[in-house]
Amino acid sequence: MTWETVIGLEVHAQLATRSKIFSGSATAYGAEPNTQASLVDLGYPGVLPVLNGEVVRMAALFGLAIGATVARRSVFARKNYFYPDLPKGYQISQYELPIVHDGHITIELDGGATKAVHVIRAHLEEDAGKSLHEHFAGLTGLDLNRAGTPLLEIVSAPDLRSAQEAVAYMKKVHQLVRYLGICDGNMQEGSFRCDANVSVRRAGTEPLGTRTESKNLNSFRFLERAILFEVQRQIEVLESGGRVVQETRLYDPDRDETRPMRSKEEANDYRYFPDPDLLPVVLDDAYIDAVRRLLPELPDARRERWTRDFGLKADAAEVLAADPEVATLFDSLARESGQPVAAANTLQSQLFSLFGAERTPARVNVPATAAILRLVADGSIARSSAKELIEEFAFSSAAPDLQQLVAQRGLKQISDTGALEGIVADVLAANPLQVEQYRAGQTKVLGFLVGQIMKASGGKANPAQVNELLKMKL
Numbered sequence: 001m002t003w004e005t006v007i008g009l010e011v012h013a014q015l016a017t018r019s020k021i022f023s024g025s026a027t028a029y030g031a032e033p034n035t036q037a038s039l040v041d042l043g044y045p046g047v048l049p050v051l052n053g054e055v056v057r058m059a060a061l062f063g064l065a066i067g068a069t070v071a072r073r074s075v076f077a078r079k080n081y082f083y084p085d086l087p088k089g090y091q092i093s094q095y096e097l098p099i100v101h102d103g104h105i106t107i108e109l110d111g112g113a114t115k116a117v118h119v120i121r122a123h124l125e126e127d128a129g130k131s132l133h134e135h136f137a138g139l140t141g142l143d144l145n146r147a148g149t150p151l152l153e154i155v156s157a158p159d160l161r162s163a164q165e166a167v168a169y170m171k172k173v174h175q176l177v178r179y180l181g182i183c184d185g186n187m188q189e190g191s192f193r194c195d196a197n198v199s200v201r202r203a204g205t206e207p208l209g210t211r212t213e214s215k216n217l218n219s220f221r222f223l224e225r226a227i228l229f230e231v232q233r234q235i236e237v238l239e240s241g242g243r244v245v246q247e248t249r250l251y252d253p254d255r256d257e258t259r260p261m262r263s264k265e266e267a268n269d270y271r272y273f274p275d276p277d278l279l280p281v282v283l284d285d286a287y288i289d290a291v292r293r294l295l296p297e298l299p300d301a302r303r304e305r306w307t308r309d310f311g312l313k314a315d316a317a318e319v320l321a322a323d324p325e326v327a328t329l330f331d332s333l334a335r336e337s338g339q340p341v342a343a344a345n346t347l348q349s350q351l352f353s354l355f356g357a358e359r360t361p362a363r364v365n366v367p368a369t370a371a372i373l374r375l376v377a378d379g380s381i382a383r384s385s386a387k388e389l390i391e392e393f394a395f396s397s398a399a400p401d402l403q404q405l406v407a408q409r410g411l412k413q414i415s416d417t418g419a420l421e422g423i424v425a426d427v428l429a430a431n432p433l434q435v436e437q438y439r440a441g442q443t444k445v446l447g448f449l450v451g452q453i454m455k456a457s458g459g460k461a462n463p464a465q466v467n468e469l470l471k472m473k474l
Helices: 053-065 163-180 220-239 285-292 299-310 314-321 324-337 340-354 366-377 383-393 402-408 417-430 432-439 445-456 463-473
Strands: 003-014 076-080 090-094 100-108 114-126 130-132 141-143 150-156 192-202 212-217 247-252 257-263
Touching (some): 003 163, 003 220, 163 220, 163 299, 163 324, 299 314, 314 324, 324 366, 366 383, 383 402, 432 445
Antiparallel strands (some): 114 150, 192 212
């Protein structure tokens, strides 16, 4: 009998607030260890947590984006466990009454099919600190800067059936939180990571197998590799007559394997109870309606609009919608140039290769770039000249007089039929072999002849006219 894989993901998105969830401490990445941990974060006697209102707005925004129920009343609870990087001895989280529940996220599968993944809940909680081992021989260092950093934990149902589906789901959540502006999605800095709950069962059977949880996977590749290893490991254990132990595991990318960390706790092991220092979060309809008005156009809707209104191909729309900054840039270029297909082609063929740490999509000079695209559209300049101008002005703050530049640099496209006929005649006379090949049915040589004409014209010949003239002469 074959085995079926069952996967559920717990995605942790660090909310993009400047201060922590229950204190005014900064959340900026890269500070010296233990310089951003206040007495509230450390749980000193006599201090009281105060909820950061911005995290509530962000959680509600996410809930509305996935069609979930945003709870009118949610409660913070204490999750009790003892670990060196948890200074209070408990984590403030949400348990029985989370702020978001019962939504769904649609993923695309191979072959164009889609699948709706049930999101059971998304709840607010604080992050723990970080244990450091590499600089301490035989010891562990503790950096508590992250303690109290706001997280939204997004818990899926066990609806995923392969590592590929899990990666597609995680990518979709990653895209969504960045579109909403609630998380920067930086996986290297730990702003976006997930735990993978994995089990296997005989195909066609109902009960779920015993699951393991692979913790803190901070790349799509690590998620895929950890699941693939864990599935194979569990199958081998079961087929050899053993049993899978419910436990928390760690993925080691150097060895490409998971290994045990600790036995997996159940909810009652954490002794959840409502936090006595925090009031319930109560939201009314007016608040939720106000948050709903903040929803941006989401990636699926954007792709549909581009293919419908702009005539973009589905794969181009997929690429451009993947990053919210790129998507915003494309919309601006398409609107200002009036040439959406040309804008899409320019982004993919040229601007993508120019992006970097300083040259971000947000810094593109949209008016100049759009004006260059219009010059190509009206036949003033050739695409090769446009490429040169975009390279020069796409990230410049200047407002160039493009008409004057085109004249000064001799970039004006040759569209005069008489001038083009002369160039075409010269190229045909210089390449009699290719002319005979074309007339004998080898039409592929047309591209060679077009290339020779463009070379002879310094790249300024109007390609459409060149093709028309060339075919007529041949």
